[in-house]
Amino acid sequence: MKSGWRLAWLCLAGAALFGAFLTVETSPVRAQETTQETNQEQDIRFDNGYCLGCHDGETAGISLSNIELPSGEILDINVHRDTYESSVHGQLEMSCVLCHTDISEFPHDPIEAEDLRDFAVSNYTACATCHDSQYSATHDSVHGAALLAGNNEAAVCTDCHGAHDVQEATTRAPAIQRTCENCHFEIYTAYQDSVHGADLFLAGNPDVPTCTDCHGVHDVEGPAVAGFHLFSPQICADCHDDQELMDKYGISTDVFDTYVADFHGSTVVIFEELFPDQETNKPVCIDCHGVHNIASADNPNSQTFRANLLGTCQRCHPEATTNFPTSWLSHYQPTRENTPLVYYVNLFYRILIPLVIGAMLLWVIVDIFRKLAARRKEVASA
Amino acid sequence: MLEQDVRVAHQEDRIRRFSVFDRVEHWLQVITFVALAFTGLIQKWPEAGFSQWAISALGSIETTRVIHRVFATMLLLAVVYHLFTAGKRIFVNRAPRTMLPSMSDARAVWTSVRFHFGRNQEPPVQGRFTWEEKIEYWAIVWGTLVMTVTGFMLWNPIATARFLPGQFIPAAKAAHGGEALLAVLAILVWHFYHVHLRHFNTSIFTGYMSRREMAKEHALELAAIEAGKFDPPPMEVTEARRRRFVPAYSVVAGALLVGIYFFVTFEDTAIQTIQPPEDVLVFVPAPTPTVPLVTTTAGTSAETTTTTESTTSTTGATGSDSWTTTIEPMFSATCGACHRGSSGFAGLDLSSYETAVAGGTSGPGIVPGDPDSSVIYQRQEAGGHAGQLTNAELATLRAWIEAGAPETPADAGGEDGSASGSTWDGTFGALLADDCGSCHGAGALGGLNVTSYALAVEGGNSGPGIVPGDANASEIYTKQAAGGHPGMLSDDQIAELATWIDAGAPEK
Numbered sequence: 001m002k003s004g005w006r007l008a009w010l011c012l013a014g015a016a017l018f019g020a021f022l023t024v025e026t027s028p029v030r031a032q033e034t035t036q037e038t039n040q041e042q043d044i045r046f047d048n049g050y051c052l053g054c055h056d057g058e059t060a061g062i063s064l065s066n067i068e069l070p071s072g073e074i075l076d077i078n079v080h081r082d083t084y085e086s087s088v089h090g091q092l093e094m095s096c097v098l099c100h101t102d103i104s105e106f107p108h109d110p111i112e113a114e115d116l117r118d119f120a121v122s123n124y125t126a127c128a129t130c131h132d133s134q135y136s137a138t139h140d141s142v143h144g145a146a147l148l149a150g151n152n153e154a155a156v157c158t159d160c161h162g163a164h165d166v167q168e169a170t171t172r173a174p175a176i177q178r179t180c181e182n183c184h185f186e187i188y189t190a191y192q193d194s195v196h197g198a199d200l201f202l203a204g205n206p207d208v209p210t211c212t213d214c215h216g217v218h219d220v221e222g223p224a225v226a227g228f229h230l231f232s233p234q235i236c237a238d239c240h241d242d243q244e245l246m247d248k249y250g251i252s253t254d255v256f257d258t259y260v261a262d263f264h265g266s267t268v269v270i271f272e273e274l275f276p277d278q279e280t281n282k283p284v285c286i287d288c289h290g291v292h293n294i295a296s297a298d299n300p301n302s303q304t305f306r307a308n309l310l311g312t313c314q315r316c317h318p319e320a321t322t323n324f325p326t327s328w329l330s331h332y333q334p335t336r337e338n339t340p341l342v343y344y345v346n347l348f349y350r351i352l353i354p355l356v357i358g359a360m361l362l363w364v365i366v367d368i369f370r371k372l373a374a375r376r377k378e379v380a381s382a
Numbered sequence: 383m384l385e386q387d388v389r390v391a392h393q394e395d396r397i398r399r400f401s402v403f404d405r406v407e408h409w410l411q412v413i414t415f416v417a418l419a420f421t422g423l424i425q426k427w428p429e430a431g432f433s434q435w436a437i438s439a440l441g442s443i444e445t446t447r448v449i450h451r452v453f454a455t456m457l458l459l460a461v462v463y464h465l466f467t468a469g470k471r472i473f474v475n476r477a478p479r480t481m482l483p484s485m486s487d488a489r490a491v492w493t494s495v496r497f498h499f500g501r502n503q504e505p506p507v508q509g510r511f512t513w514e515e516k517i518e519y520w521a522i523v524w525g526t527l528v529m530t531v532t533g534f535m536l537w538n539p540i541a542t543a544r545f546l547p548g549q550f551i552p553a554a555k556a557a558h559g560g561e562a563l564l565a566v567l568a569i570l571v572w573h574f575y576h577v578h579l580r581h582f583n584t585s586i587f588t589g590y591m592s593r594r595e596m597a598k599e600h601a602l603e604l605a606a607i608e609a610g611k612f613d614p615p616p617m618e619v620t621e622a623r624r625r626r627f628v629p630a631y632s633v634v635a636g637a638l639l640v641g642i643y644f645f646v647t648f649e650d651t652a653i654q655t656i657q658p659p660e661d662v663l664v665f666v667p668a669p670t671p672t673v674p675l676v677t678t679t680a681g682t683s684a685e686t687t688t689t690t691e692s693t694t695s696t697t698g699a700t701g702s703d704s705w706t707t708t709i710e711p712m713f714s715a716t717c718g719a720c721h722r723g724s725s726g727f728a729g730l731d732l733s734s735y736e737t738a739v740a741g742g743t744s745g746p747g748i749v750p751g752d753p754d755s756s757v758i759y760q761r762q763e764a765g766g767h768a769g770q771l772t773n774a775e776l777a778t779l780r781a782w783i784e785a786g787a788p789e790t791p792a793d794a795g796g797e798d799g800s801a802s803g804s805t806w807d808g809t810f811g812a813l814l815a816d817d818c819g820s821c822h823g824a825g826a827l828g829g830l831n832v833t834s835y836a837l838a839v840e841g842g843n844s845g846p847g848i849v850p851g852d853a854n855a856s857e858i859y860t861k862q863a864a865g866g867h868p869g870m871l872s873d874d875q876i877a878e879l880a881t882w883i884d885a886g887a888p889e890k
Binding site: 129229269339 | 425428429434436442443497498499500519530539540543544546547548549550551552553555556557558560561564568571572575580649650651652653654655656657658659660662663664665666667668669715722723769820827866867
């Protein structure tokens with residue numbers, strides 16, 4: 001009876017703990033961000049009707065004259081109320097001047113941008129007010145570095161997210177298509193035809209990686225970043241080491257282990273561990289399988305299709321001949337069927353080493369006992 | 383005297399077993415074996431903590447590989463040297479071939495086994511090399527052979543694949559690693575036990591062994607030495623053989639050295655540069671961007687808005703300034719973007735006199751007669767505000783507050799607010815020009831220009847601006863009465879406007 005009560009209390013305490021854990025765990029990821037926004041909103045909300053009174057020309061019944069920039073491009077200063085109000089910021093009723101901080105009076109200061117691009121680049125900094133971590137990450141990314149180096153074409157916040165029509169971000173098909181494709185059309189086209197891209201678009205498959213899965217979101221890294229090439233196998237391993245995920249596609253998860261077991265892979269692993277800031281000329285996954293155009297090894301156009309392997313090897317081993325590619329075991333563990341020679345050599349030493357060393361040890365132990373026995377006899381006789 | 387006797391006795395007690403050539407060979411084996419095992423095993427298990435420490439200590443994995451190959455070359459040279467000493471023993475000295483296994487070794491093994499299990503009282507009587515030593519020697523011969531062949535394949539995989547199936551290369555790697563492990567374990571167990579632990583046999587370092595040890599381990603050799611069987615043949619005999627052997631071996635050694643040279647420099651396995659895995663242009667804008675950065679409207683009017691200079695009154699303090707005529711338009715232009723309506727920044731609403739006086743969260747906006755207590759003035763005087771008045775405007779504001787901050791001009795009818803006498807020239811011309819002129823001035827936003835009576839009456843795109851006698855048909859009044867317009871008149875002013883229009887909107 002008593003133990004029954006104790007059990008009940010224990011269950012109750014457990015449930016309470018679990019509940020507390022759930023509460024913590026399920027709180028929205030963006031909670032902090034949203035609170036920040038809401039506070040500011042309460043503090044400085046401003047009637048957007050004032051701005052839209054002019055800038056939503058359609059509704060206001062006036063035609064707001066657009067601005068011709070010095071480059072001759074036309075900056076459209078119309079904002080459709082519906083577009084903005086259906087955006088994530090519009091739904092939070094955020095004030096225009098939260099972003100357009102340079103506009104504090106009417107008439108506005110003249111626009112100093114030379115062209116449309118200049119205008120976009122001079123305005124995206126407003127995003128930092130609320131999205132500081134993403135903004136900083138972007139600044140440290142390949143895009144931020146290019147921008148800092150004076151490349152005005154480098155992507156800024158609004159290039160991917162839009163300006164007045166900002167929507168909840170996703171990294172799946174249509175969003176990726178809209179964002180990365182705009183500037184990286186050639187790479188995107190290659191990706192679209194790859195084993196990952198084709199599946200993504202043809203089957204709407206959420207498992208396949210999109211641009212951001214490999215390159216990151218705000219902290220986008222390109223191959224020029226030190227260590228990107230060296231550590232790229234770990235990007236592949238994220239999925240290709242996942243037994244459950246790979247089982248769905250009948251892909252072996254041995255690919256990573258067999259790579260590391262080989263000369264190329266073990267060198268790369270050593271560099272990753274010991275010299276992460278140095279480059280090695282040993283290949284990683286993408287060197288053989290392709291990068292954006294990565295294709296199944298069963299695809300006759302693939303760099304890893306058996307008939308194409310020699311050409312792939314020759315990129316680094318220019319003098320390689322017909323037999324050379326078979327020196328790579330194609331991610332198979334050496335088995336009697338696949339690679340009998342390697343299998344039997346391994347088997348030979350697996351038997352020979354314990355046999356020889358075991359016999360030696362046995363002999364040594366017997367010898368020690370004999371010596372001890374002889375000494376005891378000597379002592380006794382003395 | 384006594385000392386000398388001891389030395390002589392001591393010297394007689396030592397039997398010379400190894401020449402300086404033999405001892406050099408042992409040292410070569412020690413150095414190459416340890417170096418190769420060390421640099422090799424850390425490559426065999428690169429993920430082990432110790433391996434990574436060792437690779438770091440050696441500089442890098444590439445350095446480790448170079449060191450391994452340097453010692454491999456040294457081992458091959460040691461083989462050439464060994465063939466020379468062995469050849470000299472066989473062909474010049476014609477010494478007994480004491481390292482070859484024989485039937486007596488098989489008997490010695492059997493006797494040893496029996497001895498160890500107590501079936502024999504004495505261990506076997508053995509010659510210059512015991513069977514335990516012969517096992518070790520031939521194991522090293524076998525090991526060196528395996529390591530040389532498989533090492534060549536790993537060093538020159540492209541050349542190997544030219545003659546053999548590619549699978550031989552991973553097989554060679556497996557054999558190289560397996561054989562290495564076998565060799566290291568055999569040395570640790572067999573060699574260390576027999577010559578370091580069992581008793582420390584220093585003869586390979588000193589060249590000598592004590593007579594007592596000899597009698598115990600190499601009794602037959604001791605007997606042979608004492609019988610003079612191991613004495614080198616006379617010089618005149620060996621001299622003739624040496625004259626034949628040295629050139630003959632030189633040819634062999636030359637061939638071997640050339641072989642080693644090829645071994646080491648056979649092929650450039652891989653290019654040294656780092657190939658980019660992909661050759662693409664990174665920045666290629668899509669032919670039809672799905673998300674245009676800034677929407678450009680087709681057929682945009684060629685007419686462009688030229689931002690007009692601020693039309694805010696810059697008149698100094700004149701005493702006749704009032705809220706409606708000067709201050710409200712000034713605030714509207716500079717402060718209205720934020721401090722407007724019930725949700726104005728910091729709770730401050732400058733759209734009406736009452737709310738402006740009341741101020742916001744920081745305190746009273748205007749304290750009539752006391753500019754320094756008026757938060758609006760304080761903020762502006764401090765400077766750096768987001769919407770900042772000019773110095774002239776600030777002076778106007780100060781003078782106005784000092785004058786008691788009148789809401790309406792002294793000559794505009796004052797508090798009774800009668801607008802029956804209002805005219806365009808007297809009131810509304812200036813009011814509309816101030817409040818609305820920045821857009822609906824020369825720029826004629828929406829087609830409306832309020833800078834002259836005729837144009838204001840004519841109106842803009844939305845319809846007639848003023849319809850005398852009918853305020854509700856006058857676009858200027860209806861836009862203002864509806865509210866939310868960027869330039870807003872005060873409620874009182876709007877009421878006056880309606881009264882004036884309904885009264886026929888007199889110009890003069």
